[in-house]
Amino acid sequence: MKEAFTLTHLTKHLWINGQWKETKAYYELHAPYDQKLIAKVAKATPSHVKEAMDGAHTAASIMRAMPAFERAGILAKVALLLQDRREELAKLCATEAGKPIRAARAEIDRTVTTYQFAAEEAKRIYGETIPMDAAPGGSNRLGMTWREPLGIVVAITPFNFPFNLVAHKLGPAFAAGNTVVLKPANQTPLSALAIAELFHEAGLPAGALQVLTGSGRELSDELLRDERVRKVTFTGSPEVGKAIKAKAGLRKVTLELGSNSALIVEPDTNIPNLIERCVEGAFSYAGQVCISLQRIYVHEQVYEAFCELFITQTAKLRVGNPLEEQTDISAMIHADELERIEAWVQEAVAQGARIGYGGQRDGSTWEPTVLLNVTPDMNVSCKETFAPVVSIVKYRDLDEAIALTNNSAFGLNIGIYTNNIDRAFYAARALEAGAVIINDIPTFRLDHMPYGGVKDSGYGREGVKYAVEEMTELKFVSIRLNT
The missing domain is CATH 3.40.605.10 (Aldehyde Dehydrogenase; Chain A, domain 1)
Incomplete structure (x- = not known):
């Protein structure tokens, strides 16, 4: 057998x-x-x-x-x-x-x-x-x-x-x-x-x-x-x-x-403690996960610090052969998917987005990519990328972050980091999703918890x-x- x-x-x-x-x-x-x-x-x-x-x-x-x-x-x-x-x-x-x-x-x-x-x-x-x-x-x-x-x-x-x-x-x-x-x-x-x-x-x-x-x-x-x-x-x-x-x-x-899962990062959070987890959520299995972290909304008070640490951690990822122990990211499933995400990233840059890190194709793999200055109407934001591409967007207050998050055809998992329990549950009630994950990434899933979405998810x-x-x-x- x-x-x-x-x-x-x-x-x-x-x-x-x-x-x-x-x-x-x-x-x-x-x-x-x-x-x-x-x-x-x-x-x-x-x-x-x-x-x-x-x-x-x-x-x-x-x-x-x-x-x-x-x-x-x-x-x-x-x-x-x-x-x-x-x-x-x-x-x-x-x-x-x-x-x-x-x-x-x-x-x-x-x-x-x-x-x-x-x-x-x-x-x-x-x-x-x-x-x-x-x-x-x-x-x-x-x-x-x-x-x-x-x-x-x-x-x-x-x-x-x-x-x-x-x-x-x-x-x-x-x-x-x-x-x-x-x-x-x-x-x-x-x-x-x-x-x-x-x-x-x-x-x-x-x-x-x-x-x-x-x-x-x-x-x-x-x-x-x-x-x-x-x-x-x-x-x-x-x-x-x-x-x-x-x-x-x-x-x-x-x-x-599927989804275009989002994460809200409030200013009361210990930013260095969550960076590695966020990078994992964005790039695990080359982003080919239904609840991959695709959109990160970071409060303006901690935006610069978050972006710097996130990009530094992203640069540590190793792209290569899936059978090698040190590999973090490997091939995308098909050449058509590589061509699609390359077109979406190029389109976003033409529309005003900036590449903070990555953005290059290498054979069957796509470099982990961090996009800044992304707007909600760009494909990399409003559609499901299903690729190692994440957008980091600045917001002013929690209601704006909730509105940006809900401005989506999808609603599978959404995450929020905050030390304020009242704001956490305020967001949990206002966010349109099948699950709200507090103080962790939306990519979190255990196999006995209810899992499913609303809207097109x-x-x-x-x-x-x-x-x-x-x-x-x-x-x-x-x-x-x-x-």
Whole structure:
């Protein structure tokens, strides 16, 4: 089983009904950093989607009948297998996603935690009793609720956290007793296929997890057309998310669609103590994180000091090969993304922004870039950069900072640093976001906290417990007593 993870096995098939499924067409998968050929990966067709759906439908009755302790045991076993194979899976992640190896190890560790949380949640899917006699006509009746699995869940995942974001789909789905048809990102299929093998080894019934690789554009309509699909959970762009929601009809949908996350820095904060954390939030994984720190609003009293320290810390970052231990920033996922961010930075400079640091492309990487004098209408501010580019903007008072922060189509995570608890909670109530992180960067996330946004940042919530709720249906049962 371990041998299948090695990059010497260059042909990867579909995973359907607990077996490898060969296809007629395969595409070449190249490493983002050096364009080395990693694998040839199967391209699914509509007929494969139909086969996967049939298998998932059959397995749904098995998963629905499976006791909670067995579902929990499978999830816990996957967590243990991940721990055992941490280093090889981290290297796999670093290679196919271009993620620095230290960050890849951290992702595997988080993925272990996510599946552990899912195992725990499988055993505490509670209902409640309803006081029926609280209403006239309810005397001599009992009322209760419980949660039931939905059935087939379609999960569509992005490249940037190929293990942990998959875990946030699979873990809650299996904890609740569902089956999953998974479509991973084109650039990171190997991690999804590796996880499929781990679930197979852990005892997941055949058909409960199907992995279809290939073009999302070619498969998305087929995935959504099947009426047996009861929920779609998607992480990706707002454009695709809106299209999915329009096609989903009455089925449940969870959409995590990105952001241009902001941080407010109040003048009462100890600036030197937060610089390293802010740099980490802006440039981790080359900024290719939905809650990457993109906009920093700094009070005019501490603006100059903040900028100087931030740029000094940024200059210490090392750009290079993701498999080298000292690398902080590596390749962007695709050449098209490099061209896009280069155009946006050049456009911002032409419109009056100033480069405080960086701003250069080097092969497959983009230098960590600090922009000053940025205005809200520039693409680097009002859109999602998804790149190692951050803007630092001066403000006069907290209300102005809140207004600047809210002047966005997005609202995922927002951070504020302040030592004044009243101002912290004033901001928390006024900021338009799914989460407000006080005295830390908006990039902060733990895998059991509710996670999701407002506005164009999405719909619904992840975080294992909350995802389980969204992957179940609430049923009410009433009994009339003969007393």
